Amino acid sequence: MKCIMILCLSLLCLLAACQPTPERPFVIQNDQEKMLETAQKVEGPQTEAEATQPDTVDFYERLGAPRLFQKKLSGTGGRLQVEVDAKVILPDAELPIIRVSPDRFDKQRLLAFADALLPPEAEFVTPEVMPISEDKTYYLRSKGYYVRIIQLMQWAIDHWDEGGSNHFDNDDSTRADVEKRLIEVLHEQSLAPERMPRVSREELQADGWWQATVDDAILSTIYVSSNPWDGTVERIEYVRSDHDNPNVIYKNEYPNDLDYRAAEAAAVALVEKLPIRDFALSAAWPEKYDTYGDGTEPCWRFFFGRAYGSARETVTNAECTRDEGYNHQRDYERLLVTVDRDGVAGVRYDAPYVIGETLAEKTNLMPFSKIEEIFDKMILVYDNNLNDGTRDKTHMTYRIRRVELGLVNIPEKNSESGLLVPAWTFLGYAHVESPYENGDFWTNGLKPFLTINAVDGSIIDREG
Numbered sequence: 372m373k374c375i376m377i378l379c380l381s382l383l384c385l386l387a388a389c390q391p392t393p394e395r396p397f398v399i400q401n402d403q404e405k406m407l408e409t410a411q412k413v414e415g416p417q418t419e420a421e422a423t424q425p426d427t428v429d430f431y432e433r434l435g436a437p438r439l440f441q442k443k444l445s446g447t448g449g450r451l452q453v454e455v456d457a458k459v460i461l462p463d464a465e466l467p468i469i470r471v472s473p474d475r476f477d478k479q480r481l482l483a484f485a486d487a488l489l490p491p492e493a494e495f496v497t498p499e500v501m502p503i504s505e506d507k508t509y510y511l512r513s514k515g516y517y518v519r520i521i522q523l524m525q526w527a528i529d530h531w532d533e534g535g536s537n538h539f540d541n542d543d544s545t546r547a548d549v550e551k552r553l554i555e556v557l558h559e560q561s562l563a564p565e566r567m568p569r570v571s572r573e574e575l576q577a578d579g580w581w582q583a584t585v586d587d588a589i590l591s592t593i594y595v596s597s598n599p600w601d602g603t604v605e606r607i608e609y610v611r612s613d614h615d616n617p618n619v620i621y622k623n624e625y626p627n628d629l630d631y632r633a634a635e636a637a638a639v640a641l642v643e644k645l646p647i648r649d650f651a652l653s654a655a656w657p658e659k660y661d662t663y664g665d666g667t668e669p670c671w672r673f674f675f676g677r678a679y680g681s682a683r684e685t686v687t688n689a690e691c692t693r694d695e696g697y698n699h700q701r702d703y704e705r706l707l708v709t710v711d712r713d714g715v716a717g718v719r720y721d722a723p724y725v726i727g728e729t730l731a732e733k734t735n736l737m738p739f740s741k742i743e744e745i746f747d748k749m750i751l752v753y754d755n756n757l758n759d760g761t762r763d764k765t766h767m768t769y770r771i772r773r774v775e776l777g778l779v780n781i782p783e784k785n786s787e788s789g790l791l792v793p794a795w796t797f798l799g800y801a802h803v804e805s806p807y808e809n810g811d812f813w814t815n816g817l818k819p820f821l822t823i824n825a826v827d828g829s830i831i832d833r834e835g
Contacts (some may be wrong), residue, residue, distance in 0.1 A: 400732075403784055408735040410826045411470055420563075430461040430776065440774050446751035452768045457797070462681040465733030466793040466825070471681075471704075471780065474723040476607060478577040482610040483646035485593060487589060488609045488718060493583040493591065495575065496567035503799070507557055513567050515588030519614050524553045557639040582613070589614075598681040602611035603792060605702075611719040616832045617670060617709040617717035627657030627669050632673040634710040641676055641708060641715050647723075653686040654773075654817060660709070660716075668711050675706040677778070677791075683743035685696050685777035686798045703780055703833075724780075727788065734793050736825045742795050745828050750797070750821050753830060764806050769820055771799035779822055779831055793825040796833075 415822040430436060436459055445815055498510040527535035531546045539729075566587050575581060578597045582590045594608040608617055635655065653676040659667040676684035686705050702722035708719040750769070757765060779794040798817040822831040 375756065380614055390799075395440055401522045403579055403790070406467065406470055406824065406827045406829075407730060409747070410731050410792075427463055430463070430736075430746065431459075433592050434461075434736060434739045435462060436776075442747075443478070444747060446753060447757045450757050450766045451751060451755060452766075453771065454768060455521075455774075455797075456821075457771050457774045457799070460773065460777075462683070462776065464680045465678060466682050466736070466778065467729055467780075467791070468731040468734060468774070468793070470783065470793040471724040471791060472790050473605065474575055474725045476595055476605060476723070481575060481577050481581075481593070482572060484607055484609070486583075486722075487641065487644040487646070488585050488593065488715075489591060490585055492584050495570040495572070495581055495583045496587075496590070497570050497582070499564050499568060500530075501562060501754060509562060511559060511563040512590065513584075514560055514565055515586065516567075516590060517556060517563060518588065520556055521560065524556065524811040525540040529746040535689050552612040554792040561722050605723060606721045608720075611713075611716045615660065615662045615668070615716070617668070617711065618707070619662055620658045620672065620721050627671065629669055629710075629712060630669060630801075631656070631671060635673065636709040637714055638671070638673040638675075641704065641718070648679050648705070650675045650684055653683055656817070660711075664791065668716075670709050670711040670716060671709045675708065677704065679778070681796070683777050683821075684791065685775050685779055685794070694712065696773045724789070730790070734826055736793060737828055741828060742823055742825070745823055746795075746797065746821060749823075749830060753821055768802040768804075769799055770802065771797050773817060773818060776825060779833070781831055784818060788789060794831055795825055797821045797823075 380795055387797050404679045405773060406707055426739060431438060438459055440457045440459050442453075442455045444455075445451065447452075494612075498512055501509040501511055503509060527536065528546060530549055533548075536544075536546070548553040555694065567584065570581070581593045581595070583589050583593070587610050592608075592610045592613045594606075596606050608618060610618065635652070639652065652673060655673045656670065656672050657673050659669055676686040678684075684704070704722045704724050705720075707717075707719045707721075708715060775796050775798065778791040778795065779796065780791055783790050797820050799820060801820075819833045822833050823829070824831055
């Protein structure tokens with residue numbers, strides 16, 4: 372865990388900061404009125420096929436876009452290399468501009484998610500509360516639940532120098548500390564009930580942690596955050612077993628020996644059961660998650676985004692936009708499903724929104740040649756933190772493997788609402804090479820290196 376934290380800190384330092392503002396402003400929201408006016412100036416069909424089949428568009432021909440985009444660029448004295456070998460993914464129908472506003476989770480939606488995620492025989496439970504003294508209380512799970520906890524702690528003690536200590540780095544624990552804690556856990560198990568107290572569906576609230584079980588040994592967790600005003604993201608999260616957390620990814624894994632088609636089928640089948648509509652699979656990556664003692668578990672992580680026919684919202688590992696002087700930062704709606712060898716292991720649904728007014732049924736888009744000119748200039752300066760004088764020996768390589776024209780959610784000026792607008796997103800991985808400790812690593816997931824508004828060519832900040 373300690374090395375992972377170091378890598379994350381290094382990544383934040385190297386990738387999060389921006390260069391001084393170049394000639395072209397980054398922020399799309401500065402002139403939304405002009406952007407909307409430009410978007411609505413749509414000319415007639417470009418081809419005979421589009422005239423006879425108005426619901427189908429050949430954007431490759433209309434925009435002059437290649438099916439494979441390849442090039443190499445270099446900047447910052449050669450210390451930044453950009454290698455593009457990317458499939459270009461375009462919709463086959465017109466792209467709209469749509470206003471959206473935040474949605475809220477309520478008890479009815481919580482129960483609908485629970486029905487989709489949990490086995491029919493699962494029951495909600497709560498810990499047994501046993502006071503020890505005036506300032507200490509036991510929150511006891513079932514005896515069967517403690518079996519797994521004891522196994523993991525014993526594994527860590529027996530393999531302390533071979534990785535066991537990593538599971539206790541955050542507590543600065545020694546082996547003796549864990550041995551002492553194991554004695555306490557064994558005592559807690561002796562006090563624990565065979566069955567945990569049950570919670571009726573009527574007692575559930577639309578905010579907080581809720582656990583359910585079939586056998587009083589494995590506890591599934593559903594967490595709901597329905598109060599975004601306290602600074603948290605409105606979201607619902609499911610973990611099949613709270614002994615592991617598949618929503619916290621350990622690393623990319625290539626190749627992955629799990630059957631992709633079976634994993635995809637499981638993810639899609641689940642999404643069809645959830646109380647949501649108009650979502651489509653946007654991307655998938657093979658990854659691993661830490662099993663807290665048993666090593667790492669290979670899995671597939673599936674990203675789903677909103678779909679409007681063939682027009683889809685582009686989903687990435689970016690979680691929110693930066694606050695650019697308007698109301699607050701904008702969290703991206705996204706649905707993530709993690710599937711391992713035993714099926715769906717975790718689900719996370721962030722920042723749900725409600726579809727509002729359609730401001731443009733179809734939009735006037737810049738030709739790809741103009742988008743390419745903007746890309747060539749901006750990819751070398753946007754979020755490039757290599758030439759600030761502190762990292763003269765650090766080298767970075769952007770490997771862009773996917774270019775997608777889709778919809779991107781941006782904050783609407785002076786409003787809680789947002790706009791879904793057509794945009795080009797250039798996705799890939801970063802390779803960081805540095806002489807400092809743990810300075811050679813790859814980023815996880817598809818990073819949005821650059822997102823360009825397809826209507827006016829301005830840069831959309833997706834880094835949050």
